[in-house]
Amino acid sequence: MAAAPTAAATVASTAVLAPRPAPTSAFLRRTQATSHRHPILKCRRAGTLTPAAAAGGSSPSSAVFHGEVFVVGDNIDTDQIIPAEHLTLVPSKPDEYRKLGSFAFAGLPTAAYPTPFVDPGEESTRYAVIVGGANFGCGSSREHAPVALGAAGARAVVAESYARIFFRNSVATGEVYPLELHDAGAWKECKTGDVVTVDLGNSVLINHTSGKEYKLKPIGDAGPVIEAGGIFAYARKTGMIASKAAA
């Protein structure tokens, strides 16, 4: 699907914003950057995009994530996201939760992915956003997978499609936003380290380094659940269940 650059793409690259300053680690935590407005951009996939036009979805989610991107391919299974040998770590224990983060993407084959997602000796990643291909998170139902990504500091995965259980676990835990791309091929055009913005309100992924934009499918009702921090937090926030059991 990755066509050669077209004239439109060239236009897009000239219209792009200047990359933001290198993100600090504070960026990678659960901060929401300030509302990020961008000029009218020519996007060869999605056509002319304005903030107003792209905000047409009913999603009330308006979070914006900005930072460097980590790029993976199709069919990234949960064994690659968190190898089974680390499943002895229990996500509900805070110290083991953090440790899971340090092993995020430890199962990616080194030859294909020479850059680690989390640097050796670190617990957090420098990459706020993950871009992937089709069927992201296939395989095991291990909730450790979205937990590891979230614990490492990633805020959003942007992929062409998801395996069902990974998507559901991401929403249930509120660990990462599992965002779907409108079209295929973004992962082939993005490179690890590119600076990107994910704008939920406008349902768009902007790659500032390449100057390209990619339309996202609205996250819909799952957005507020993730924003609240998962299904239990959302249910309490909205009064579906009693506010908090004495714990």
Added chain:
Amino acid sequence: MSSSVSAAAKASAAFAHKKELAAAAPAPTQHRAGSGRRSKPCRVRAVASPARAPRAPASTGSVKTAMTMTEKILARASERAGLEPGENVWVDVDVLMTHDVCGPGTIGIFKKEFGEDAKVWDREKVVIIPDHYIFTNDERANRNVDILRDFCMEQNIKYFYDIKDLSNFKANPDYKGVCHVALAQEGHCRPGEVLLGTDSHTCNAGAFGQFATGIGNTDAGFVLGTGKALLKVPPTIRFVLDGEMPPYLLAKDLILQIIGEISVSGATYKSMEFVGSTIESLNMEERMTLCNMVVEAGGKNGVVPADETTFKYLEGKTSVDYEPVYSDAQARFFSDYRFDVSKLEPVVAKPHSPDNRALARECKDVKIDRVYIGSCTGGKTEDFLAAAKVFLASGKKVKVPTFLVPATQKVWMDLYSLPVPGSGGKTCSQIFEEAGCDTPASPSCGACLGGPRDTYARMNEPMVCVSTTNRNFPGRMGHKEGQIYLASPYTAAASALTGYVTDPRDFLM
């Protein structure tokens, strides 16, 4: 989704069999004989309650909504007369299963959200099965089994299959082994019910004509507290498998064929229903092999209509009343696939994806380092009987290390006690010993998913393995550069005898 379109295009190019993809085009004449046959006396044992009316309300009357089996099960569990795919419904869960890998996290969420003193919704509907990381010195793995035990004691959980003496599994009469096989053997899989588990291969239980799927810790924590789950009703893809099963094929060949056909995302968010004369001829263990791997095609669940084979298997295993349901003749299916099984050949899934299908004979030049027979999908009694049949037919010795990991304690017992047909009374274990295989190991998930470094038969080197397990992702059995060829027990045994990926017809014909 564009991805599934391209995957389907790729698959159909490689597919030589008759297939029809017309959506919503049921072929009533092809519908399996058992459907709608509610007049057939069900061999259901009603122990505590009087016999029910033979028909559920949703299955009678002229105005009912035609539904697939999966839709019907979810309709009943949500007390709805009819359901459409895509609807989100709260269902009552009949059984929740968890194990040592996801149980501690599930318990952690349950306690955090419902309180330290909270009680599970029903102590008889929670089944807890240590099975993943058992025979290891990994302290955290051992601790996780302790967490399960403490919780089960505290909550008085009725079904906890504990192990305390790791040095000898036989000293633990309660210990079973791999959860999905244990669930079946202990009578927790019943037609018409909803079974959720914190393991993606929970879909295995669809072999019993029930809705069974995998969930995460957080959802499971919610179920523990409430007994309910919010589920989206999946559309159903129907797979019609007809024709006599050739003697060199096993259910693993069928499901690898299907996954190769529809790709690893071909059934994402969907139910896969298996019908046809071939399916009716399969025993329960083979039906489990089929349903076990629907998740490898992205499937939410798989189902096989319950029939006499199912009822017979369940005899003496459960005293719980159950009621099977069947797809209506007019039910709408997302799509239909048809296979003439008599024309299929033994297949493998090449590294590193379960849909990377090839004929076993096409891979005859692939040199292998080891063979692994085990797991929920490939370590049942029938799987070992199949492997033994090949060793017996050849009379030769294996050329590569061959590891055998029975799924459960019962399977292990079978290997040492059941005579292999045509062997003059030899057991599997005797045949394996004569063939030079490793001694059958302690029952557990073993090296199917790698696990702690000291796990038996874990691939700690970048080797090539033919395995009867269900996944061949990079690093799945341990080493990231390891190469796994998924295959039937026939093909695995034949490959062990030659040291190359081998079509079992070389020994069975």
